[in-house]
Amino acid sequence: MQQSIRNILNPSTDNCKKSAYVMFELAKGRMAQALLLMIVLTAIFAASRIASKRKLKTRGIPGIERLDKWIKQAADLNRPVFFTPGTGAVTTPDTLAALALLDHVAKRCAELSVRLIVANADFNVHQVTEDMVRNAYDKAGNGQLYSSDSVRYISGRQFAFAAGVMGLLRREKPALNIFVGDYQAEALEIAEAGRDEAIAQFGGTSNVDQLPFFMATCDHTLIGEELYTAQGYLTDDPHAISSLVGPDAGKIIAILLILAGALLASFGNQLISTFLKL
């Protein structure tokens, strides 16, 4: 043991090179990414701390503010609330953001004694949503409102899922249809069926190909980053507001880089683009 430590401390011995040498290299083409990531993360943390200390007011997302009102309307009309967290796997960011929103929706529905129906396309997401909704109703003391039919697995196939959800919407006739998460082509079918049957519709995704369909059919749509920051608006934690400011700091860095790169490239200077390829 002492010999091996001596070997490590003494760089002249061959044993040291074999035992203490760690082979590593920075991945090609990712150095600039890593540097930018560190800069953006620092900006996010700093902006969040400043925002919290100065108690900055942020612009509200109107749909988020109306979500509670729509759930109360569902309670008044004695109609259920329908929620689908998308067709993505449990590891995708959109699905995680949808589950964060479901946490809030389930709690509100449980408090107001509103029946919540959740339709899943992924069996792992199904496990999470089932647990989440059941806990929400138990904590609110309305465990009798939760039934095994409340959270359903429909199908892993895209259009089988769409057909199943369309059928559920037509049979259950919810007052509010919430569909946020990772969606592909089935989004429009769900949205159209929801528009026919539900009084209010609330959607959200970061898939830019599907956003136009959400905008055309929903009363309110969470666009891109709003999906990930929605939870910040919904919690009562004042510090959560500061998490809304962080991504804005990253956007400022991105805008400055784009402007600088475009300006330099216009004069034939490829400094920024070369740097980003490192």
Next chain:
Amino acid sequence: MTRAELLLQVLIFSLGFFYALVYYVRVTEPVDLQAVSDQLFAYLTSMLTAAFAIGIINLTRIHWGNVKGRRPAWKYSLVLLVCMYGMAVASMIASPFAVDPQNVVIPASLVSLVDPIWEFLYYKVLVSVNATIFSLLAFFIASAAYRAFKARSLESSILLVAGLLVVIGQAPIADLIWPGFSSIRDWIMAYPNTAGQRGIIIGAALGILAFSVRRMIRYPWGR
């Protein structure tokens, strides 16, 4: 935070940091970290895939309950159960995913009997029904566009005009009417459309970054 939550949070952070490190730094000795991360991911995939039984159990419980209780539309639930288990059994006997491709246990005569049934159910029924539901999109797009393209304000008027120009530009007859339609369509898709999409993608990526970091460290933002 309880001890269990703290332990879970440390695990989440460690794994998240490990994957980020492996992405940016290639460590080959003394341990090939890339191989370790690939192996971990394979374990994760296996664990997630094993949960498919939960979905089947849930479907069976709900729809069998509908059939037993003769709830509304119980006949559709019966059709679902028959199709689900029928197709599962047929796939296990005779399909590219058959459990006994060497016919050690399942006799070849049974396989040759079930094989055309499976092919019919898959290629003539399942694929066709899939295409049918997909084709509903064409009608839904038309109805959504009819509702959305209304000149209520300046922005919606611009949307209407741009949408009209792109739709006309996409039609084969556009070039016969006026060759400029294709150029206008290409310009709209290449510049304003792409710029808007990229702005949303950049914003979403930053949102994902902040969201993921917050999940990894449960950082009390601002404190």
